[in-house]
Amino acid sequence: MKLGIVKFAACTFALALGGCTADTSKEALPVFSLAWSEYPSWSVFGVAHEKNLIDGAAGKLGPVEEKWGVDIELKELDYDTCLTMYGSSTCDAVCITNIDALNPALGRKSVAILPTSTSVGADACIVAGIENVEQLRNHKVYGLSKSVSEYCFVRNLEKLGEKESDHQFTNRDPGAAAQALQTKTDDVQAIMVWNPFVLQTLRTRKDTKVLFDSSTIPGEIIDMVVVAQQSLEKPGGEAFAKAIIDTFYQLNALLADPATGEATLVALGAKFSHLGAEDMRQVVQQTRFYKNPDEALALLKGTGLKQIMKLVLDFCTSHQIVPSAPTIGYGSGADAQLRFDPTWIEAVKNKS
Amino acid sequence: MIRKPIPQSWRVGLGVASFLLLIGAYSYLSHRQLEENPDDRSIPSWSRLWSDGVVRVFTPNEHTGEVWIWQDFQATFRERLLAGMLVGVGVSLLVGLLMGCYDPLEAFFLPPLAFLAKIPPVAMLAVFFVLVGSGFEMYVTMIAFGIVPVLAQSIYHAAKDDVPDELLHKAYTLGASQMESIYNVIYKQTLPRIIDGVRLQVGPAMVYLIAAEWIAADVGFGYHLRLQSRLLDMSVVYVYLIVLGAVGFFLDFVLTRLRLWLCPWYGH
Numbered sequence: 248m249k250l251g252i253v254k255f256a257a258c259t260f261a262l263a264l265g266g267c268t269a270d271t272s273k274e275a276l277p278v279f280s281l282a283w284s285e286y287p288s289w290s291v292f293g294v295a296h297e298k299n300l301i302d303g304a305a306g307k308l309g310p311v312e313e314k315w316g317v318d319i320e321l322k323e324l325d326y327d328t329c330l331t332m333y334g335s336s337t338c339d340a341v342c343i344t345n346i347d348a349l350n351p352a353l354g355r356k357s358v359a360i361l362p363t364s365t366s367v368g369a370d371a372c373i374v375a376g377i378e379n380v381e382q383l384r385n386h387k388v389y390g391l392s393k394s395v396s397e398y399c400f401v402r403n404l405e406k407l408g409e410k411e412s413d414h415q416f417t418n419r420d421p422g423a424a425a426q427a428l429q430t431k432t433d434d435v436q437a438i439m440v441w442n443p444f445v446l447q448t449l450r451t452r453k454d455t456k457v458l459f460d461s462s463t464i465p466g467e468i469i470d471m472v473v474v475a476q477q478s479l480e481k482p483g484g485e486a487f488a489k490a491i492i493d494t495f496y497q498l499n500a501l502l503a504d505p506a507t508g509e510a511t512l513v514a515l516g517a518k519f520s521h522l523g524a525e526d527m528r529q530v531v532q533q534t535r536f537y538k539n540p541d542e543a544l545a546l547l548k549g550t551g552l553k554q555i556m557k558l559v560l561d562f563c564t565s566h567q568i569v570p571s572a573p574t575i576g577y578g579s580g581a582d583a584q585l586r587f588d589p590t591w592i593e594a595v596k597n598k599s
Numbered sequence: 600m601i602r603k604p605i606p607q608s609w610r611v612g613l614g615v616a617s618f619l620l621l622i623g624a625y626s627y628l629s630h631r632q633l634e635e636n637p638d639d640r641s642i643p644s645w646s647r648l649w650s651d652g653v654v655r656v657f658t659p660n661e662h663t664g665e666v667w668i669w670q671d672f673q674a675t676f677r678e679r680l681l682a683g684m685l686v687g688v689g690v691s692l693l694v695g696l697l698m699g700c701y702d703p704l705e706a707f708f709l710p711p712l713a714f715l716a717k718i719p720p721v722a723m724l725a726v727f728f729v730l731v732g733s734g735f736e737m738y739v740t741m742i743a744f745g746i747v748p749v750l751a752q753s754i755y756h757a758a759k760d761d762v763p764d765e766l767l768h769k770a771y772t773l774g775a776s777q778m779e780s781i782y783n784v785i786y787k788q789t790l791p792r793i794i795d796g797v798r799l800q801v802g803p804a805m806v807y808l809i810a811a812e813w814i815a816a817d818v819g820f821g822y823h824l825r826l827q828s829r830l831l832d833m834s835v836v837y838v839y840l841i842v843l844g845a846v847g848f849f850l851d852f853v854l855t856r857l858r859l860w861l862c863p864w865y866g867h
Binding site: 327330331334335336347350351353354355356392393394417418419420422423426427430432477568569570 | 641816831
């Protein structure tokens with residue numbers, strides 16, 4: 248018995264030793280983690296791992312990681328979990344929307360390094376048996392409260408000249424809300440959800456239609472990658488930012504290339520609710536990618552972004568999504584809790 | 600030495616010490632986190648926990664006069680958990696006792712119960728949404744469905760194995776009918792085991808309920824925990840967790856007392 252334990256310990260030790268020597272033979276690069284969840288412009292990173300542009304495991308490198316001399320660790324999680332993880336400093340970077348980025352920024356100085364896409368119809372209010380927004384007043388609208396969905400809902404009401412207090416936005420997980428409308432249970436007649444639930448619901452139940460969606464507010468809901476200021480300041484932090492950006496644009500190039508576009512699109516859709524190429528084409532229409540550095544720079548350096556963030560900030564403070572308003576800055580010099588900084592996109596653009 | 604008794608003062612002292620250790624560990628973690636980043640909200644200091652958590656949770660809303668935690672408490676415990684447990688315990692009691700008494704019912708009910716007990720109800724959330732929607736009925740179904748297979752089986756085992764045949768024969772000899780035997784002999788003899796079974800199912804029932812509220816609710820503990828953790832309002836999350844623990848502890852205490860009161864002969 249005792250001998251067995253000794254043998255076991257010896258084997259483990261030998262294994263550990265073997266592992267160590269194997270590691271030190273290669274130069275150990277700094278590891279930075281990116282938390283991401285399934286969403287068209289974020290699944291890009293998962294697909295980049297599949298296509299061997301990067302290797303998402305810590306300790307393994309893909310060509311992009313070797314190019315910038317940094318080790319990217321991908322962590323795929325549920326969106327809410329990504330937010331909590333980033334907020335509690337257990338990852339360096341996160342895929343997040345501009346609305347949800349405000350809260351973590353209060354506790355952790357953050358830098359938006361890369362806008363990935365904007366919602367142009369990917370968030371929609373879907374109704375059954377309701378003809379117009381006046382009739383909507385009599386129905387509860389189910390969606391995730393204090394989220395992008397509620398923002399899109401309220402902004403659309405404003406645009407239609409409706410009073411928010413006349414409507415009843417009710418909390419429900421978007422997946423559960425979509426299912427309830429599709430299966431005609433519990434009197435759910437209006438939902439406010441995002442893709443893939445929008446497409447799924449419209450297809451499953453033929454008598455549903457979109458009452459309004461985020462195509463009225465293009466550029467307001469921005470999906471992006473945010474890195475903690477502290478991580479950027481660490482050795483290799485800036486290389487990490489550039490590697491992330493480079494990965495994103497390289498995969499976009501694969502998407503744009505007629506030879507590889509179809510397969511890449513299907514790969515993006517594979518985990519995103521098993522959508523085929525045709526559906527994915529619609530999805531990427533509704534989730535418009537900032538597919539090259541110029542489009543991203545136009546957003547980050549344009550004047551529109553400041554107005555949009557002011558709208559977002561007003562919404563989040565008036566709806567008690569944030570306990571206080573974080574300071575927001577633009578450009579590399581700004582000192583703010585949340586900073587939009589085009590520095591690394593420019594660096595990547597100039598190098599490639 | 601194994602099972603060597605310790606004095607009562609030691610017992611109390613060690614219990615208090617383990618709690619102090621928990622509090623100390625939290626203080627240390629919070630201190631370390633705040634040292635690194637004073638704005639961190641994931642492990643708040645005790646004073647923040649009080650001002651951002653406790654105070655906000657128990658203060659009535661300025662506009663509506665509603666108190667968060669009271670609303671959530673009403674929805675989660677007074678309505679959903681209570682109804683779910685009542686239905687679940689009622690069904691288990693009926694099915695379990697009958698299975699313990701009549702072999703055909705045992706043969707009929709045991710295989711599906713044994714099988715269903717192995718499916719985690721949380722994994723079946725989507726099925727519940729489809730079958731019973733996502734309103735009040737869903738929570739009740741979820742809890743009942745979760746606890747019945749286990750509880751009914753434990754009641755059945757108690758009714759079948761813990762009541763000696765002699766007792767039943769004695770009752771028959773004294774002229775008891777079948778119903779009288781079931782109520783006066785089997786039910787009363789197994790009552791302490793039933794109460795203990797119910798007590799042990801309160802925990803799982805809360806797991807199922809919180810999971811369901813996590814997905815589909817606009818009030819309740821699960822709803823608020825999810826919302827606040829997404830908004831990184833960890834002060835509120837910790838307060839809610841402490842209250843959850845306290846309520847569970849209280850229910851456990853009440854059921855233990857109930858058993859001691861109803862079945863003093865059963866012992867501790």
